[in-house]
Amino acid sequence: MPDITVSIVEDDPEIRESLALLINGTPGFTCESTYGSAEKAIKGLVEDLPDVVLMDIQLPGMTGIEAIKVLKEKEPDLDILVLTIQSDNKVVFEALCAGACGYLVKDTPPAQLLEAIQETHNGGAPMSTRIARLVVESFQITAQTDLTARETEVLTHLCKGKSYKMIADSLFISEETVRRHIKNIYRKLEVHSKSEAVAKAFKEKLVNL
Amino acid sequence: MPDITVSIVEDDPEIRESLALLINGTPGFTCESTYGSAEKAIKGLVEDLPDVVLMDIQLPGMTGIEAIKVLKEKEPDLDILVLTIQSDNKVVFEALCAGACGYLVKDTPPAQLLEAIQETHNGGAPMSTRIARLVVESFQITAQTDLTARETEVLTHLCKGKSYKMIADSLFISEETVRRHIKNIYRKLEVHSKSEAVAKAFKEKLVNL
DNA sequence: CTGAAAATCCCCCTTTCGGGTTATAGCTTT
DNA sequence: AAAGCTATAACCCGAAAGGGGGATTTTCAG
Numbered sequence: 001m002p003d004i005t006v007s008i009v010e011d012d013p014e015i016r017e018s019l020a021l022l023i024n025g026t027p028g029f030t031c032e033s034t035y036g037s038a039e040k041a042i043k044g045l046v047e048d049l050p051d052v053v054l055m056d057i058q059l060p061g062m063t064g065i066e067a068i069k070v071l072k073e074k075e076p077d078l079d080i081l082v083l084t085i086q087s088d089n090k091v092v093f094e095a096l097c098a099g100a101c102g103y104l105v106k107d108t109p110p111a112q113l114l115e116a117i118q119e120t121h122n123g124g125a126p127m128s129t130r131i132a133r134l135v136v137e138s139f140q141i142t143a144q145t146d147l148t149a150r151e152t153e154v155l156t157h158l159c160k161g162k163s164y165k166m167i168a169d170s171l172f173i174s175e176e177t178v179r180r181h182i183k184n185i186y187r188k189l190e191v192h193s194k195s196e197a198v199a200k201a202f203k204e205k206l207v208n209l
Numbered sequence: 210m211p212d213i214t215v216s217i218v219e220d221d222p223e224i225r226e227s228l229a230l231l232i233n234g235t236p237g238f239t240c241e242s243t244y245g246s247a248e249k250a251i252k253g254l255v256e257d258l259p260d261v262v263l264m265d266i267q268l269p270g271m272t273g274i275e276a277i278k279v280l281k282e283k284e285p286d287l288d289i290l291v292l293t294i295q296s297d298n299k300v301v302f303e304a305l306c307a308g309a310c311g312y313l314v315k316d317t318p319p320a321q322l323l324e325a326i327q328e329t330h331n332g333g334a335p336m337s338t339r340i341a342r343l344v345v346e347s348f349q350i351t352a353q354t355d356l357t358a359r360e361t362e363v364l365t366h367l368c369k370g371k372s373y374k375m376i377a378d379s380l381f382i383s384e385e386t387v388r389r390h391i392k393n394i395y396r397k398l399e400v401h402s403k404s405e406a407v408a409k410a411f412k413e414k415l416v417n418l
Numbered sequence: 419c420t421g422a423a424a425a426t427c428c429c430c431c432t433t434t435c436g437g438g439t440t441a442t443a444g445c446t447t448t
Numbered sequence: 449a450a451a452g453c454t455a456t457a458a459c460c461c462g463a464a465a466g467g468g469g470g471a472t473t474t475t476c477a478g
């Protein structure tokens with residue numbers, strides 16, 4: 001089996017070199033190239049594609065997130081593993097949405113980093129402990145609203161794009177009652193239109209579609 | 210440090226017993242209780258809470274997914290780790306939405322299973338390789354629509370719940386033009402109302418909010 | 419340069435929504 | 449028993465949305 005080839009995108013020369021040393025010093029891994037900025041990485045990576053890219057987020061100029069977007073646009077199959085100090089909610093989800101296939105924080109011990117690279121190459125998505133929990137929790141319902149069961153039911157239909165009339169027919173009640181429920185939903189969610197209600201329902205996972 | 214206490218919910222007695230043996234045979238772990246069905250588990254678990262529950266999905270009667278929902282309703286802080294043969298998309302996401310904090314397929318080797326229990330207890334969210342990738346990919350944009358840049362921009366505003374007039378003001382164009390763009394969006398997305406368009410945009414991740 | 423696609427604007431008309439107000443039956447909670 | 453909430457239903461009215469035309473300008477690739 002050939003070595004797993006790795007590229008590193010990291011602005012701190014010290015970290016960059018020590019990562020390269022670690023990878024090249026381990027049988028089965030080769031560090032093919034290193035880049036000090038997102039721009040250089042984009043230019044260089046299209047030439048010779050590694051199996052896995054280790055990408056820092058905080059870079060001078062273009063951020064790692066932007067770099068991931070650009071790279072995945074050009075090379076959808078490229079595996080990019082984020083390796084960074086930052087681990088706040090927003091950055092994590094932006095990175096994953098941009099196309100990262102894993103997310104490691106920088107205090108990951110060498111052995112685990114190598115294991116993560118291996119796992120990425122095997123079709124996995126390695127994440128640091130805390131990150132994994134963040135990701136999984138994002139699926140769970142967060143917001144607690146005081147919508148009644150009936151109101152939630154009506155909201156669910158709204159989220160399918162139905163009109164008052166269609167909802168009335170589905171629930172076997174009059175359109176006027178649907179109107180009443182929706183008025184209450186708007187008051188409780190503090191919105192003033194169907195699209196706003198639907199947006200809020202999706203963002204706060206108020207419905208189970 | 211006290212042992213990590215584990216409960217097993219699994220209908221196959223053979224698997225159940227061998228898991229219990231594995232856990233009890235490992236220093237640092239204690240299998241506190243085992244249940245052959247979701248119903249029994251719900252009744253028994255509220256009495257003595259373990260640190261981690263290993264939950265099968267395919268159970269006689271109530272499914273593991275339903276059991277997770279009920280248990281998390283009563284005990285939001287309980288860590289439930291799914292351990293099952295099934296790994297199709299739908300089941301994985303249903304389990305995570307229900308409140309599972311990790312997802313392992315049943316061919317997980319004993320050492321890794323124990324490691325996963327440990328990781329769960331440390332606030333992690335262990336997942337089998339393939340599952341983790343599934344989860345991460347769910348954040349990435351899937352659908353490719355032929356919306357123009359301007360249309361996507363208008364759709365984004367729709368997804369914030371804005372009216373035609375507000376969108377017109379935001380983009381410094383006339384309300385008529387907004388109407389025209391929205392007509393085209395409806396045609397391309399094959400929808401007929403704002404709420405339907407918003408729902409589709411969220412479900413298919415057509416916008417970056 | 420030319421033609422297609424995109425973006426802009428305007429008019430018609432009908433339906434749907436959103437807000438206000440009122441009312442009754444059923445159920446829970448105090 | 450009274451108070452409070454929920455679900456049901458109705459009415460009015462103005463504003464917003466949606467569907468059908470048509471037209472002009474900008475932009476960009478061939």
